[in-house]
Amino acid sequence: MLQVRDHMQRLTHFLSPELSLAEALDRLHSAGLSGLPVLNAQRQLVGFLSEQDCIPSLLSGSYYCDTRTKVEDLMSHTPLSVDPDDSILDLARQMTGARPKIYPVLQQGKVTGLISRRQVMAALNQQMKQCQAA
Template sequence: MNTSARVATIMQTDWPEVSPDTPIRRAVALLVETRSAAAPVTDDSGQLVGILTQKDCFKPALYASYYQEWKGSVGEFMTRDVVSLAASDDLTSAAEAFLAHPHRIFPVEEDGRLVGMLRRSDVLAALLSMG
């Protein structure tokens, strides 16, 4: 099995992106519309500052269901300690990262810039096609 293929070859290059100031309702709608597990959160310079997952969205969504009002911005609910992968990582390293963390998706960075998103299913499909 050739697991020397790189994350860059299987990562998603089109993904929803939000800022810390994005209203949480808009961000939740974006995740639902794009059927995404998460969206990277970037600042004005494009630097990765967090990630907003579907799980992060449950607290404001439940609040809205109770009080009939959406409150807050992405910055209040996002996960700030982001685990990311490098575009140059091999598939074995990516698979090990998915085993070590409960995440369904990882941001992918190259030279400190966000360049993609890697889904758990992408790695599994790549590994399946190699065997």
């Protein structure tokens, strides 16, 4: 069975709620990801910030030179997450709707990694190729 744990990337970047929007965007870009989990001081998941969440504030902030926006102002406060033992097939079905492109992977309440649509598609493509070879 294809599992999230076999295709996720380990958590190397995250955001904190009090970061400024500009700093959060720098971290998103340095991570090369379209979104990152937001963790509190105890490293518990408290939100998720995507590039899409940032665009409206970037428009107004750049026009009015408003630099007061924080991650906590824009983040999703009820982020979807997956477990490392979840099925890639189930996650792919979830992703067919208007769902996030990237999910935090939670194990025992802690974020251990991330999995994106690209990784899900690569896993399914690999599985399809194995079917063709058989």
